[in-house]
Amino acid sequence: MTTTIRAASPALATAPPPARRPGARHRNRRLVTLLFLGPAVLYLLLFYGYPVVQNVVMGFQHYTISTFFTGEAPWAGLDNYREVVGSPLFRTALLNTVLFTIGSIAGQFVLGLAVALFFRRRFPLSGFLRSLILLPWLIPLIAASAVWKWILDTESGALNRVLVGTGLVDTGVPWLSSTSLALVTVIVVNVWIGIPFNAVILHGGLQGIPDELYEAGALDGATRWRAFRHITWPMLRPVVTVVLVLGVVYTLKVLDIILGLTGGGPANATQTLATQSYQLSFATFDFGQGAAVSNILIVISLIFAAVYLRLNRRAVDE
Amino acid sequence: MQHRCASTAGGTPGRAPAWPGRPVSRRAVTTAGLLAPLAALLAGCGSEGPGTSPRTLRVLDTYTNDPDRTVIGAALDAAAAKVGVTLERVSVAGDSLIQRVLQQGSSGTLPDILMLDNPDLQQIAATTALRPFDEVGVPTDGYTDGVASAGTYDGRVYGLAPTVNTIALFYDVRALDEAGVAPPTTWAELREAASALTRGSRYGLAFCGNSTYEGTWQYLPFFWSNGADERDIATPEAAAGLDLLAGTVADGHASTSVLNWSQADVKDQFVAGRAAMMVNGPWQIPELETIEGLEYDVVTLPVRDPVTQRPVAPLGGEVWTVPATGDRAKERLAGRVLAEFLSDESLVSMAAERSTVPGRPALIEPFLERRPEMAAFADLVRGARARTAELGAEWPATATALYTAVQLAVSGQATGLDALEEAQEYV
Numbered sequence: 248m249t250t251t252i253r254a255a256s257p258a259l260a261t262a263p264p265p266a267r268r269p270g271a272r273h274r275n276r277r278l279v280t281l282l283f284l285g286p287a288v289l290y291l292l293l294f295y296g297y298p299v300v301q302n303v304v305m306g307f308q309h310y311t312i313s314t315f316f317t318g319e320a321p322w323a324g325l326d327n328y329r330e331v332v333g334s335p336l337f338r339t340a341l342l343n344t345v346l347f348t349i350g351s352i353a354g355q356f357v358l359g360l361a362v363a364l365f366f367r368r369r370f371p372l373s374g375f376l377r378s379l380i381l382l383p384w385l386i387p388l389i390a391a392s393a394v395w396k397w398i399l400d401t402e403s404g405a406l407n408r409v410l411v412g413t414g415l416v417d418t419g420v421p422w423l424s425s426t427s428l429a430l431v432t433v434i435v436v437n438v439w440i441g442i443p444f445n446a447v448i449l450h451g452g453l454q455g456i457p458d459e460l461y462e463a464g465a466l467d468g469a470t471r472w473r474a475f476r477h478i479t480w481p482m483l484r485p486v487v488t489v490v491l492v493l494g495v496v497y498t499l500k501v502l503d504i505i506l507g508l509t510g511g512g513p514a515n516a517t518q519t520l521a522t523q524s525y526q527l528s529f530a531t532f533d534f535g536q537g538a539a540v541s542n543i544l545i546v547i548s549l550i551f552a553a554v555y556l557r558l559n560r561r562a563v564d565e
Numbered sequence: 566m567q568h569r570c571a572s573t574a575g576g577t578p579g580r581a582p583a584w585p586g587r588p589v590s591r592r593a594v595t596t597a598g599l600l601a602p603l604a605a606l607l608a609g610c611g612s613e614g615p616g617t618s619p620r621t622l623r624v625l626d627t628y629t630n631d632p633d634r635t636v637i638g639a640a641l642d643a644a645a646a647k648v649g650v651t652l653e654r655v656s657v658a659g660d661s662l663i664q665r666v667l668q669q670g671s672s673g674t675l676p677d678i679l680m681l682d683n684p685d686l687q688q689i690a691a692t693t694a695l696r697p698f699d700e701v702g703v704p705t706d707g708y709t710d711g712v713a714s715a716g717t718y719d720g721r722v723y724g725l726a727p728t729v730n731t732i733a734l735f736y737d738v739r740a741l742d743e744a745g746v747a748p749p750t751t752w753a754e755l756r757e758a759a760s761a762l763t764r765g766s767r768y769g770l771a772f773c774g775n776s777t778y779e780g781t782w783q784y785l786p787f788f789w790s791n792g793a794d795e796r797d798i799a800t801p802e803a804a805a806g807l808d809l810l811a812g813t814v815a816d817g818h819a820s821t822s823v824l825n826w827s828q829a830d831v832k833d834q835f836v837a838g839r840a841a842m843m844v845n846g847p848w849q850i851p852e853l854e855t856i857e858g859l860e861y862d863v864v865t866l867p868v869r870d871p872v873t874q875r876p877v878a879p880l881g882g883e884v885w886t887v888p889a890t891g892d893r894a895k896e897r898l899a900g901r902v903l904a905e906f907l908s909d910e911s912l913v914s915m916a917a918e919r920s921t922v923p924g925r926p927a928l929i930e931p932f933l934e935r936r937p938e939m940a941a942f943a944d945l946v947r948g949a950r951a952r953t954a955e956l957g958a959e960w961p962a963t964a965t966a967l968y969t970a971v972q973l974a975v976s977g978q979a980t981g982l983d984a985l986e987e988a989q990e991y992v
Contacts, residue, residue: 313692315671335990401822402766402839424821426976512776513824514972531961
C-alpha cells in the first residue's frame with residue numbers, strides 16, 4: 248500500500264488542477280476496494296488462517312493437558328509424526344479411511360446420479376418425492392446415527408427382525424459388531440446420508456443442459472444410453488468434478504457418524520484418521536499427536552483438491 | 566488466552582482445505598498485513614470473568630440427572646450455609662467436563678470447587694491446576710486405601726471422593742430359579758450359568774466391552790482378581806480373564822453386541838429381559854427399582870478360584886477438588902465448604918440417597934442401617950483398587966490398550982494372550 252501512495256503523490260503535487268480529479272477518483276476507488284476487501288480478508292485470516300497455522304504448529308509440539316495450565320508446549324520436532332505413523336493403528340486407520348472414502352463416494356455418486364436422472368422426468372408427485380429425497384440431509388447426524396444404531400442392532404434391530412421374520416437369515420446379522428461387516432455397514436449409512444447432496448447438485452447440472460441438444464441428438468439417432476454417453480455426461484462433467492471433490496473432502500473428515508455407530512470399533516475395524524485424531528485429542532488428550540494426524544488428513548484433502556482442480560482446468564481448456 | 570483459542574483449532578480433526586480460488590493481489594496481501602494486528606486484538610477470547618462477590622463460590626460438576634443432581638446440590642448448599650457463602654453451581658455432561666476444565670484452565674476462569682472423575686485426578690493434578698488439601702484445610706484421614714490413592718498425586722492429597730461405587734453381578738431372580746441355577750461364585754459357574762440361562766431371545770450374560778474406558782472398567786475386576794497387573798498387561802493371568810469374557814460371546818451366551826454397548830445399554834438389555842445376568846454398578850439401582858415386575862439381586866463378581874482368590878473391585882466415583890485460582894482467600898473458603906461437604910452426616914445421607922457407598926469405612930455401618938441391600942457393594946468397596954494407583958497420570962494409555970484387547974478378543978480376532986500382546990503396542 249505504501250508504495251502505491253508514494254507513486255501517486257508526485258503526480259498529485261505536479262499535476263495541474265484539471266488532472267487532479269481523475270487521480271482523486273482513482274484513489275477513492277482504491278480505498279473503496281480496500282474497504283470491501285478488508286472484512287473478507289480479516290475473516291479469512293481470523294477463522295481459517297489462524298486455526299490452520301496453529302494446528303500445523305501444534306503438530307510439532309508436545310501439547311498436552313499441562314499446556315493449558317502452564318502455557319508450555321515444548322518443541323517436539325517430528326516426534327509426534329514419528330509416533331503416530333509408527334503406531335500399528337495408523338496403518339489400519341489409513342486403510343479404513345481409503346476404503347471408507349472410495350466406498351462412500353462410489354455409492355453416493357452412482358445412486359445420486361441415478362436419482363437425479365430419474366427426477367428429470369416429470370410425473371405426478373415428482374416434486375413431492377424429490378423433496379423427500381432431501382430428508383437424510385435435514386436430520387441431525389447424531390440423531391440419524393442413533394436411529395441407525397437401533398435399526399442395525401443384532402438382536403432387537405428392525406432390519407434383523409425383518410430378515411429373520413421373512414426367513415432370509417436364521418439368526419440376526421451382526422451389522423455393527425462383526426469386524427468384517429462393520430466398515431461396510433458404516434459405509435452404507437454414509438452413502439444414505441450423502442445421496443441427497445449428490446442428487447441435488449447433479450440434478451441442478453442436468454437442468455442446465457439445453458433440451459435442444461437432446462432433440463438434435465435424437466435426430467441423429469442418439470437416444471437413451473447413447474444420449475447419456477455423448478450428451479449428458481460430457482455436459483455434466485464440470486458439475487461431476489465439483490461433486491466429487493467436495494464429496495472426497497467431506498468424506499475424509501466424517502467423524503460423527505462413525506462415533507455414533509461404532510466409536511471406531513469393533514477392534515478398530517471402523518477406525519479412520521478422523522476418529523483416530525479425535526481420540527488422540529479428546530480421549531487421551533495428546534493434542535500434539537491429534538494435530539499431527541489431522542494435519543496428515545488436511546494434506547490428503549489438499550492433494551485431492553489440487554488434482555481435481557487441475558483436471559477441471561484441463562477440461563475447460565479443451 | 567492464546568492457548569484457549571488453540572484448543573478448538575487443534576481438536577478439529579481434519580477440515581476442508583482453503584479453497585484455492587482467484588490469485589490474491591499483492592495489495593490485498595499488504596492490506597492484510599496491516600490489518601493483522603487489529604485481527605489479533607479482536608481475536609482475544611472474551612473472558613468469562615470469575616464471580617465478583619468474595620462470598621460467592623463457583624462450583625463445576627457433572628451431575629445433570631436426578632437423583633444425583635438434587636442430592637449433591639442439597640449437600641453442597643448445606644455445607645455452604647455452614648461456612649456462610651453462596652454457591653453458583655454449573656453441571657455439564659460428563660464427557661465434556663475435561664474439555665471445559667482445560668478451557669477454563671487456559672483462560673484463568675477455573676471454578677472454586679471442581680468435581681472430577683477419579684481416574685482423571687492425577688493427570689489434572691500433574692498440571693499444577695489443583696491445590697493440595699493440606700494447604701486449604703480439608704481433613705484427609707479415614708478414607709479407604711482406594712480413595713486415598715486415587716486422590717493422591719506426588720505424595721499429596723488433591724481430591725477426595727465422598728461416596729464411591731464399583732461393579733458387581735446383577736441377576737434376574739426368577740430366571741435363575743426357573744433354570745435351577747445358583748448365583749455363580751466362580752468363573753466355571755459363571756460359564757455354566759450363562760449357558761443354562763440362555764434361552765430364546767434371552768442371553769445368559771450381558772456386559773460392556775465397548776471401545777471406551779467403560780470397556781476397560783468392566784474388564785478390570787476379572788483382570789485384577791486373577792492376579793494381573795496393569796504394569797505388564799500381556800500375562801497369562803490377564804489373558805484368562807479376557808478368555809472368560811470372550812468365551813461367553815463365542816459360545817453364544819452373551820451377544821456380540823457387547824462390543825458396542827455402553828453400561829446404560831447393558832442395563833436396558835437386562836431390564837428388557839434380554840439378559841438374565843449383567844455386570845453393572847449401583848448407579849443403575851434407582852432406575853431398576855422403578856421397573857414393575859423386575860425381581861433382581863446383586864452378588865460380587867465371580868473369581869476363578871475362590872479358595873486362593875478374593876474379588877478385587879475397581880474403584881469408581883467422583884472426587885472433589887479445589888482448583889488453584891490464585892485467590893487465596895477463596896481457595897480457603899472452598900476448602901472449608903468441602904470439609905463440611907465431606908462431614909460424617911453429609912457423607913452417609915449422600916451415599917444412602919445416591920445408592921453409593923461412603924468413602925470412609927467407619928461410616929459403612931450407619932450407611933448399611935439405612936440401605937441394608939447395599940451390603941454386597943459395601944464389602945467390595947472396602948478393598949476397591951484405584952485405576953491410577955500404580956500408573957498415575959500414565960493410566961489413560963494402558964486403559965486404551967486394555968479396551969483394545971477386550972475388543973480384539975471378544976470379536977474373535979485374537980485369543981486373550983495375543984490380543985493383550987497386540988494391544989500392548991498401543992501403550
